[in-house]
Amino acid sequence: MRRVMNSKLRILIFAILLLQVTYPQITDLSEEWETNMSFELADELENVVATQIATLPNTLGFIVIHKGKIVSENYYGSDLETSINIWSVTKSFISALVGQAVDMGMINDPDSTASNFFPDYGIGYLDTLTLHNILTMSSGYADQFYPTDPFTFFFDPSQWWALNSTEILLSMPYAYPGEFYYNNSACHLNAHALFYGTDMTPSEFAGEYLFPHLGIDDPVWESGYLDINDGSAMLNLTLREMVKLGQLYLQDGYSGETQILSQEWIERSTQSHVETGIDDEYGDLSDYGYLWWLIDDVGSVYTAQGLGGQIIAVFPEYDLVIGAHSDVFGDDISDHSTVLNYRILEQIAPIFDDLASNKHHVTVPRKISLEQNYPNPFNSKTKIEYSLYEMTTVEITVYDIGGKLIKSLLSEVQSAGSKVISWNGTNKFGEFVPSGTYFYRIEAGLHSQTRKMIIIK
Incomplete structure (x- = not known):
């Protein structure tokens, strides 16, 4: 009898403990951000932001998201309504859109040859090239048409749009795929692949399947040939809007209870596919995924990087997303990017180390x-x-x-x-x-x- 009672008692205790387990809350990104400015390390965080971030003259805005809530938000000559060109952070949004199209079976898997995405052009190189190569900046193409001076492009984008037809991009000089070469022109082919696979421009596709789930309403996004939006830059977002992509990836593709991007795609996008050899302009970002920069070959931290210091940095171990807007017309914008990345990685993120009670990212179960x-x-x-x-x-x-x-x-x-x-x-x-x-x-x-x-x- 005592043995039976002990067994029942153990079951009761286990049930009580189970009820006390807390599961990670999945933020509904279609809603406005919630804030938690009084979290336990708020004073330390604000002190570091004030001394390490606010002192950088090109910084326009800086935001820190911990456990799905804003714990720090500061603006310098701008405000939370300021929408700017996020430059190459656009590439990471394109990666997400391609992933959604792959998830839905609207375009082929990236390991398919490019001839499957562009079957009407009869270019032999497309039988060797894959979309995987284009997503990882290892297409082998020369960057022939994208303006070398981004400021000329900023003031007169028509010079780029006049040259970006699909056939011209596919016909650029090439060597052989596989080696990392940062290439805006070739990257724009991701937007073209999305267009031909879905019969929708990137903006139309995002307006249907991505932006509403992130609370983004019809943003400015420059377009050209066949109204295809630039797959390399020119998407304009507020800082709060921009960092929602990082939170979406942190949440395994969920916005609230709705999964809009598969965990498989996120894992694939944020693992190393090619070494960059770059450790100066953007800091120690040695590896590259699907249009995401990685600080190591296992993707423990992954970032979206735009010209002059537009940044989304995702730290799964800390349940942390950090974002920055910067002035591309300021002084020494390359140096600004380097210093800003360093201070995010070495000064801001370590504050959250003691709060990372679980060193492994919790996977959201599929429904x-x-x-x-x-x-x-x-x-x-x-x-x-x-x-x-x-x-x-x-x-x-x-x-x-x-x-x-x-x-x-x-x-x-x-x-x-x-x-x-x-x-x-x-x-x-x-x-x-x-x-x-x-x-x-x-x-x-x-x-x-x-x-x-x-x-x-």
Whole structure:
């Protein structure tokens, strides 16, 4: 009897302890930032910011996000409403957009050759080059068309837009892919690949799938040939808007309860794919991922870097995101970037070392998964597999490329587990739909996911 009681007591104690476990709160990035200016190290942090950051003459704004809340925010000649060109931080936003398109099956995996993304140009080099090479600044292309003087470009971007057609970019002189070479012109091809794969400009695609989840409303983003936005620079954001991308990556692609970017893509983007050999202009950023800079070959800290000191720095170990806006028309902008990066890494981030009780980043559990339909393309019937991680109301719908609802395949409460459903290519009236590209979408509770499929008659 005593043994039974002891067993029950242990179970009760375990249950009480389990209820006391706290799980990381996932910030809803579509909402305004919450603040926590009175956190335990606030005085120390503000003192270091005042002596190490505010004293840099080119700094316009500096923000620190800890555990999803603003713990320090300071502006110098600007304010929280100031929206500026974030320059090459734009590249990291492009990386996220490409990742979303890959997640949804709208474009091929980056390991595919570039000829799969640009099939109409008949350029032999595209059978060797991959999108992976373009995302990692190892395309082998020369940077032939992007202006060498960024200030000339700033005042007269038309000289760049007049030259950035897809064919001209793909026809730039090349050597062989694989070696790091920082190349704005080649990087712009990521925006073109996104455009041809989704039939949407980067701005349109972001306006549908990324910006609303980050609370970003129709930002200025320069565009040119076929209205394709610059894939290397020219996205204008406030500091609060800009750092939300870093927080999204820190949260494994979740904004609140909605996952908009896969954890797989984030891990792939923030691991080292190529050594940069750069340790001066931007500090010790020795490795490169998918348009993210890394301070080492394991991605323990990854950063987005823009001309003159536009920075997003993500520290997963500390649950920390740090951002900066800087004046590109100030003095010695390269030196400013170097010093600013150094002080973020060596003066600001270490303050949070004692607060990092868990040295390993907590992974947010997935709630649903939606697989690629099979077969795809298909003629008369295809299967769609999906998994639920809890009992919830599930809706699966099919849309055409213009966003028009074609058919609701399912709307009911289902238990957790792996499922499969079929579609015979008919609309809600039982009529067969024509050949073309369609999208299927699952919504389960607060979670959703979309993929592309193709019908060929």
